[in-house]
Amino acid sequence: MVTKSLLSDYDEGESYNWAHWKTFGEDVALTNYIRSKNLDDMKEEKLFEHECAMNTQLISELASDNPDTRFIVFFSPYSILWWDSIYRDGYTDAYIYNMRSCCNSLLRQDNIKIYNFLTEESITSDLNNYMDLHTGFCSNKAAGL
Numbered sequence: 374m375v376t377k378s379l380l381s382d383y384d385e386g387e388s389y390n391w392a393h394w395k396t397f398g399e400d401v402a403l404t405n406y407i408r409s410k411n412l413d414d415m416k417e418e419k420l421f422e423h424e425c426a427m428n429t430q431l432i433s434e435l436a437s438d439n440p441d442t443r444f445i446v447f448f449s450p451y452s453i454l455w456w457d458s459i460y461r462d463g464y465t466d467a468y469i470y471n472m473r474s475c476c477n478s479l480l481r482q483d484n485i486k487i488y489n490f491l492t493e494e495s496i497t498s499d500l501n502n503y504m505d506l507h508t509g510f511c512s513n514k515a516a517g518l
Contacts, residue, residue: 454503
């Protein structure tokens, strides 16, 4: 908001527009996706267990310290290109394990609600919703939360 207000007339409606000056579409997404020719062996599902536990603990402690606050956690709908990438790199099992572990831990607290958009096929398989395979907090080389 500060940057936009310094560069031009401030428009509150544009403050959180992360898509400004970006092009989305199947052609752009496919152009930006460099598919690995290799198909790595699937890594151990607990590969990033420690990192996941540390991150989950931070969220849990924050929720515990603020019992009157409702926390909403959501998993972004990664594109089929992203899923293909982590599969080819052998991280699918580790990613799913971390997501399941995180959810199981966080849902023990009454003030945390989780939304998962990863299985919304109408979104994830429509490459017109994307500009590249990276969405949200995770890349194909960092399958931990």
